[in-house]
Amino acid sequence: MKNKNVLISGAGIAGLTLAYWLKQRGFIPTVIEKHPCLRKGGYKVDVRGAALEVAKRMGIYQTLVDENVNIKRATLITPDLKMFEFESDILGFCSPGDIEVNRYDLCQILSKAVGEIEIIYNDSIIRLDEKVYFEKMEPREFDVVIGADGLHSKVRKLAFGEDSQFLIDNRVRFCVFPISNIFGLNRSEIVYFDKGKFAAAYAVNNHSFACLAFKAEKDKLLDENSKSVFEELFKDLGWEIPRLIRTMKESNDCYFGSTSQTRMPIWSRGRVALVGDAAYSAQGIGTSLAIVGAYVLAREMGEANGDYAVAFDRYEKSIRKFVEKGQNVSQSNHAILEKGDSSWLIKCQLYVMKILPGQFVRLFTKWGRWRQKKAANAIIL
Numbered sequence: 001m002k003n004k005n006v007l008i009s010g011a012g013i014a015g016l017t018l019a020y021w022l023k024q025r026g027f028i029p030t031v032i033e034k035h036p037c038l039r040k041g042g043y044k045v046d047v048r049g050a051a052l053e054v055a056k057r058m059g060i061y062q063t064l065v066d067e068n069v070n071i072k073r074a075t076l077i078t079p080d081l082k083m084f085e086f087e088s089d090i091l092g093f094c095s096p097g098d099i100e101v102n103r104y105d106l107c108q109i110l111s112k113a114v115g116e117i118e119i120i121y122n123d124s125i126i127r128l129d130e131k132v133y134f135e136k137m138e139p140r141e142f143d144v145v146i147g148a149d150g151l152h153s154k155v156r157k158l159a160f161g162e163d164s165q166f167l168i169d170n171r172v173r174f175c176v177f178p179i180s181n182i183f184g185l186n187r188s189e190i191v192y193f194d195k196g197k198f199a200a201a202y203a204v205n206n207h208s209f210a211c212l213a214f215k216a217e218k219d220k221l222l223d224e225n226s227k228s229v230f231e232e233l234f235k236d237l238g239w240e241i242p243r244l245i246r247t248m249k250e251s252n253d254c255y256f257g258s259t260s261q262t263r264m265p266i267w268s269r270g271r272v273a274l275v276g277d278a279a280y281s282a283q284g285i286g287t288s289l290a291i292v293g294a295y296v297l298a299r300e301m302g303e304a305n306g307d308y309a310v311a312f313d314r315y316e317k318s319i320r321k322f323v324e325k326g327q328n329v330s331q332s333n334h335a336i337l338e339k340g341d342s343s344w345l346i347k348c349q350l351y352v353m354k355i356l357p358g359q360f361v362r363l364f365t366k367w368g369r370w371r372q373k374k375a376a377n378a379i380i381l
């Protein structure tokens, strides 16, 4: 086996899954994570289709089933405060068999499965040369470097260039934060739409999270100090929005994100490759793409005996179509949020939603679920 020492940037879903599979295949993965610990926070994420098969092969499937948030009911609140009840979730496009888990729970499950490896917290790669240079540590030598460091990947920036070349920014920005169960939810979710803004919350056992989202007018990204942006934009909304804004302001655990997609013509350069959101993010299916992508990348590294040129090429060929299908479905499932009312199709959908909200949402989610399921299964591992 050549090139056994692999540095993975990012201890998220993709990074931890990759570390697990590389270790299984006899490599020595080292993970570097810029946060001082596994990052907490985040809404529920979906593990579906081929990603469930990977989970089974990792021996974590049953733990995921046990942690499944398994949303049983959802309530939609319209701007004039009419309520519509549904017998399943309306945001995640979940089909029977899909698993939704709190993002942090998934990270912990993956981290436990990985077991003993070197994880360096609180540091980040700053330069890639013959050696790898870090913000804090002394330079070190690695045979292969993988960027699993999310939507705004540092490895991608260093090896491929600026984000603007690869990010399709739909300008949907969101904030996720824990709340106490103020809506009295139990394996259920509540969703409110008004004036192009969106709020949702769910609760399962002791966990309850809320999400606020809006379509930004400018490309500007949110950072950790963006609470005031939400406060300003949501100030005129009714329902329970003022209470959610107060909770967000008091929270120390907000995650600010965007639903942009990463689309790249190639995912590797020399001994550097990308996996997960760093290479191919997609709302609703991104976690599953990350898990499958990490599994396939490690498989190809193993089968090529560490010859990364061969492995990276096969990795691309094996999953590019699967990834693109997933990204396309995600884009159209979330078009209402992303396009606002700019296209005639969305205008029609919003009109039907106004006069027949229950029927529209039922039909829309059924259609979305069917397409999501098809895309998530569009690969044989």
Ligand SMILES: Cc1cc2nc3c(=O)[nH]c(=O)nc-3n(C[C@H](O)[C@H](O)[C@H](O)COP(=O)(O)OP(=O)(O)OC[C@H]3O[C@@H](n4cnc5c(N)ncnc54)[C@H](O)[C@@H]3O)c2cc1C
Residues within 6 Å of the ligand: 009, 010, 011, 012, 013, 014, 015, 032, 033, 034, 035, 039, 040, 041, 042, 043, 044, 045, 103, 123, 124, 125, 148, 149, 150, 151, 152, 153, 154, 155, 176, 255, 257, 275, 276, 277, 278, 281, 282, 283, 284, 286, 287, 290
């Ligand atoms: C805290 C958090 C909350 C999230 N919440 C949601 C959510 O509510 N809804 C949703 O759809 N998606 C959310 N996501 C994104 C979601 O997890 C991913 O889209 C998906 O699971 C694919 O995972 P990934 O491993 O590719 O990326 P991520 O899960 O984003 O993981 C990337 C990891 O890389 C680390 N990292 C970033 N930059 C560097 C660097 N320079 N050096 C070292 N490490 C670095 C990050 O801290 C993170 O641990 C969240 C991500 C995070 C980190």
